[in-house]
Amino acid sequence: MEKTINLTLKVWRQNGPKEKGRFETFKVSNISTDSSFLEMMDILNEQLISENKEPVAFDHDCREGICGMCSLYINGRPHGPDDDVTTCQLHMRKFKDGETVTIEPWRAAAFPIIKDLIVDRSAFDKIIAAGGYVSVNTGGVPDANAIPIPKPDADDAMDAASCIGCGACVAACKNSSAMLFVSAKVSHLALLPQGRVEAARRAKAMVAKMDELGFGGCTNTGACEVECPKNISIANIARLNREYLVARLGE
Amino acid sequence: MSNFLTASIGRKFLMSITGLFLMMFILVHLCINLLLIFDDSGELFNLGANFMATNPAIKIMEPVLGLGFVVHIIWSLIISIQNMKARPVAYKVSQQTNSSSWASRNMLVLGALILVFLVMHIINFFWIIKFDPHSLSKVLIDGVEMEDTYTLVAGLFKASVVYDLMYVAGGLLLGFHLAHGFWSAFQTIGLSNKVWIKRLQFVATIYAILVAVGFSVIPLYFLIKF
Ligand code: SF4
Ligand code: FES
Numbered sequence: 001m002e003k004t005i006n007l008t009l010k011v012w013r014q015n016g017p018k019e020k021g022r023f024e025t026f027k028v029s030n031i032s033t034d035s036s037f038l039e040m041m042d043i044l045n046e047q048l049i050s051e052n053k054e055p056v057a058f059d060h061d062c063r064e065g066i067c068g069m070c071s072l073y074i075n076g077r078p079h080g081p082d083d084d085v086t087t088c089q090l091h092m093r094k095f096k097d098g099e100t101v102t103i104e105p106w107r108a109a110a111f112p113i114i115k116d117l118i119v120d121r122s123a124f125d126k127i128i129a130a131g132g133y134v135s136v137n138t139g140g141v142p143d144a145n146a147i148p149i150p151k152p153d154a155d156d157a158m159d160a161a162s163c164i165g166c167g168a169c170v171a172a173c174k175n176s177s178a179m180l181f182v183s184a185k186v187s188h189l190a191l192l193p194q195g196r197v198e199a200a201r202r203a204k205a206m207v208a209k210m211d212e213l214g215f216g217g218c219t220n221t222g223a224c225e226v227e228c229p230k231n232i233s234i235a236n237i238a239r240l241n242r243e244y245l246v247a248r249l250g251e
Numbered sequence: 252m253s254n255f256l257t258a259s260i261g262r263k264f265l266m267s268i269t270g271l272f273l274m275m276f277i278l279v280h281l282c283i284n285l286l287l288i289f290d291d292s293g294e295l296f297n298l299g300a301n302f303m304a305t306n307p308a309i310k311i312m313e314p315v316l317g318l319g320f321v322v323h324i325i326w327s328l329i330i331s332i333q334n335m336k337a338r339p340v341a342y343k344v345s346q347q348t349n350s351s352s353w354a355s356r357n358m359l360v361l362g363a364l365i366l367v368f369l370v371m372h373i374i375n376f377f378w379i380i381k382f383d384p385h386s387l388s389k390v391l392i393d394g395v396e397m398e399d400t401y402t403l404v405a406g407l408f409k410a411s412v413v414y415d416l417m418y419v420a421g422g423l424l425l426g427f428h429l430a431h432g433f434w435s436a437f438q439t440i441g442l443s444n445k446v447w448i449k450r451l452q453f454v455a456t457i458y459a460i461l462v463a464v465g466f467s468v469i470p471l472y473f474l475i476k477f
Contacts (some may be wrong), residue, residue, distance in 0.1 A: 010343075023343065076346030102344040111335050174347070174356055175334035196334075207260055216337030217259035217330055220435040221357065226350035232439070235445040242441025244260045 004030045005097040009044065011056055012104045014113050017120075019165075021113070033093035037080060038063060038070060051228040060240045063088040065229065068164030071171070072117055073104040077225045078168035086166060086229045106167055108176035109214045116248045121167050124181060131205035132185045132194050148188055160188035162230045169224035169232070175216030178226040182210050183240035184232045190243055200247035208245050260372060261332050269323040269437040270432050274458075276316055277425070281465045288472045293401030294392055300400040302393075304380070324366065331359045334463025354431040361428040368421040372450075375414070408473035415470035433458050 006029040014021030028047065030041050038060050045055035061069035070087040074080035080090045095101060105119065111119040149157075161184075169180035185202050189195030195202075218237060225234045255261040283303060303309050319407040347356060354361065379386060380400060387398040409413055433455035437443050444453055 005263070022269070024294050041291055073342060076342065076344040078349075083376055102340055107338055107340050107342055109339050152387050172350060174351075176337035179259075202381070206260065214337060215259075216334035218439075219263075219330075219334070220356065220431070220438050221351035221355040223347060223350040234444060235443065235448060238441050238443040238448070240441075241263075241439055245264060245441055248255050248258075248261070 003031060003033045003093075005092065005099075007031060007040075007098075008100040009097060010100060010102040011117070013056070013116050015106075015115065017112050017114060031092050033219060035091065035092050036063070036088060037072070037074070037090040038088050044126060051058065055245075057114075057118050059118050060088060065089045066164060068180075069164035069227055070164035071106050071119065071121075073106060073171055075102055076200065078171040079166075079229050080127035084228075084229055084231055088166070089229075106171040108167075108170050109132070110176065111167060111170065112177070119167075119232045121165070123215070124165050124178070126183060126213060127178065127206050129184065130209035131198070132189070134189060135198060147193050147240060149192060157188045157191040160184045160191070160236055163188075163232050164230060166229060168227050168229060170215065172223040173216065173218075174221060174223065175219060176215075176216045177224075178210050178215040179218040179237050179240065180234065183234075183236035184205050185241045186243060187236040190239070198249070199243055203240060203243040204247050207240075242250065261334075261438045262326055262333075265322060265326050265349060266330065267436040269319045269326070270436045273316075273320045273323060274429065274433065276319070276425070277429075281462060284469055285465060287401070287404060287469050291391075293399070293405065296401045296404070297390055297392060297397055297399060300380075301395070301397040304398075310438055324362070327359060327362055352431060354427045355435070358431060360427065361424055365421070365424050368417070368424065371417065372421065375407060376400075379403065400423075405473060408470045409477040412474060415474040418470040419467040422463050422466030425466065426459045429462055430455055430459035 006027070007024045009028060010023050012021055012028060013024045023066055026044055028044050028049075029042060029142050031043065035043075038058075039073035041056065041058055048055045058184045059069050059071050063070070065086045065088060068086070070079075072079070072087045074087065074090070079085060079087045082090050082096050105111075105117045106119045106121075108119075110123045163181060165181065167178075167181070170176050170178050173179075186206060188201075189202065190199040194201055220234070220237075222234055225232065256265060263390070283296075283299045289295060353456065360368045380398065384398055384401065389396050390399045390401075391397075391399060408418070434443070434448070434451035437451050
């Protein structure tokens with residue numbers, strides 16, 4: 001059964017990276033509780049366009065929770081009030097009729113605002129480029145079962161690999177730390193024999209890049225794990241600490 | 252090794268190692284202190300205090316302990332400043348109560364309050380015992396003459412309700428600080444995983460309760476009994 005709700009939106013507007021931002025208030029009405037949060041944003045933008053106003057800029061791409069492009073800090077939580085979903089997967093039934101919804105961009109020095117709710121997350125790409133890969137000399141395709149991998153390791157590696165690089169961990173962390181992201185990337189490679197070879201160099205290079213880009217440090221509050229749409233565990237952070245310390249102290 | 256101690260994980264490594272060291276000290280300190288309430292004649296506590304004051308191993312550890320405190324405090328400030336810089340613009344609406352514990356978000360505040368307590372505590376006891384021992388009366392236990400530390404400590408707790416409450420507050424602050432600090436220290440040096448994180452958090456809670464209750468019970472004992 002379809003139900004509709006009316007909402008007041010407080011949205012962060014900022015014309016450009018160097019401009020001063022402010023909150024603007026909008027009203028949207030007759031929003032179906034079956035629609036997604038981004039569809040609600042689309043409706044808002046249609047409304048703004050028909051009023052000859054500038055639409056709100058926000059990031060999105062796949063709209064099915066796999067690309068990590070959508071963001072938004074909604075009512076004090078990254079990806080909004082639901083657990084283990086991205087903003088594009090968030091349903092409007094999670095909101096009450098008449099509610100005021102505050103929508104902010106990810107806040108971090110390492111994620112500067114481009115416009116309105118869009119932040120520049122290329123810092124994550126730079127961290128990956130620093131070592132988040134396996135160097136391969138191309139040749140024939142190896143036999144699928146040539147390297148046996150224990151099931152628990154494969155499971156942990158797969159879990160870590162499910163990180164979509166959305167940056168909610170940075171947004172949730174009071175220190176804007178990227179440790180959950182980096183630990184997921186270091187873990188899923190370090191757990192597999194193919195990635196193990198470069199594990200020490202990778203941990204050092206990626207942490208160094210993370211520090212250089214101005215992310216904060218981890219104080220183990222655990223907020224990232226709770227807010228991560230992919231349920232990445234902070235056990236990965238313990239693994240990253242271990243990998244990094246062993247690499248550094250063994251220099 | 253060059254920039255290890257200023258790298259994010261290196262800084263935390265230092266916090267963790269000094270934290271673990273200070274937690275061991277706190278446990279020893281608590282054990283000796285509890286002698287205060289098991290013998291009203293003060294003999295047990297005086298023996299304990301005298302042992303700590305004269306034992307060469309403890310004498311060596313004293314400056315190390317001081318260094319532990321100093322490093323833990325200075326690095327906490329460096330880390331906090333770096334972490335604040337990482338978020339120059341704050342959120343307008345932020346809901347953190349469901350995703351992290353209050354103590355974990357306020358370690359700096361808790362630490363600062365504990366430092367205030369520590370300064371008071373040093374002025375109350377350590378300073379007098381260390382630098383002004385002549386002001387203490389002497390007792391003879393088993394033919395050995397020693398300073399009557401019991402009268403100094405018990406005397407303060409018997410005489411002042413305000414100090415009693417301050418020391419209870421100190422114990423509670425320490426408990427909250429360590430409820431997060433204990434398991435966090437292991438996580439930071441990598442001695443944790445999916446299974447152990449739960450166990451460590453459980454032990455952290457037990458340890459924190461032990462410290463908070465253990466230290467608070469002493470002034471409360473004197474407050475109620477005398
Ligand atoms: S760890 Fe989770 S929150 Fe962080 S970038 Fe990956 S998917 Fe997003
Ligand atoms: S738009 Fe792709 S994950 Fe949300």
